[in-house]
Amino acid sequence: MSEPVDLSPPRRGIIFILSAPSGAGKTTISRAALKAIAGLAASVSLTTRKPRDGETEGIDYRFVSEDEFKRSLSLGDLAEWARVFESSYGTPRAPIEDAVAAGRDILLDIDIQGARQIRDKYRADAVAIFVLPPSFIELEGRLRRRATEDESKIQHRLERAREEAKAFPEYDYLIINDDVSDSIARLEAIVNAERLKVSRLRNHFAPWKN
Incomplete structure (x- = not known):
């Protein structure tokens, strides 16, 4: 049996940015999307914070x-960086630029500060998606159910979340994460639509040239 032929036209890779207030479910969506959406790879960020339970070095983060x-x-090795909750986070530049040049799509799970930097540097290749919870009551419940922080830290995260939510108009797409499966389906629809944009085709692509 012959190998399947890839008929998709040549294009540059896409940088998909996923941002959200803490507790909105961004990381859950990101991890599931990497398994569900073919051809989408993760960007592994650097962080100075300690690993949380279940996190793996080199997969979730590079802990430095x-x-x-x-x-x-x-x-100059970082494409973006930010200071969040007393820890530093940053995205290595080389893997992103290599992926875009090779026509491979990459997913960045980063905060608002980092998203702004990526969009400034890679405007033509970046697509920004913001995730919000269905309500701030639900967000508070999620933070409390995690049971990883004391009351003062929960209140700090809630205050920050209300401030961060104001940034969603800066983004290209908004996903209200009421149901994780539905949110992943919406993200997959965004990815597929962006991959079909004519503006992403390489200049030398000429259909019907035969």
Whole structure:
């Protein structure tokens, strides 16, 4: 049996940015989407925070010291970075640029500060998606059910979430995460639509040239 032929036209890769207030379900959607959507790869960020239960080095994050992070930043190795809840986060630049040049799509699970930096640097290749919970009452419930932080930290996250939610008009798409399966389906629809845009085709592609 012959191998299937890829008839999709050549194009540049797409940087899909996923942002959300803490507790909105962004990481859950991101992990599930990487399994459900063919041809979508993860960007592994650097962070100076300690690993949480269930997180794996090199898969969820690259866990580094403050000195290592500062070294990467000073060398220009990061496409974006931000300071969030007393820890630093950053996205390595080379894997993103290599993926775009090779026509491969990459998913970035990053905060609003980082999303702004990526869109400024890679405007033609970036698609930004914002995730919100169905309500802030539900968001508070999710944060409390995680049982990972004390009351003062929960209140701080809720205050920050209300402020971060104001940024959604800056994004290209909005997903209200009431049901994870539905949210993943919506993300997949966005990915498929963006892949079909004529503006993403490489200049040398000429259909019907025979």
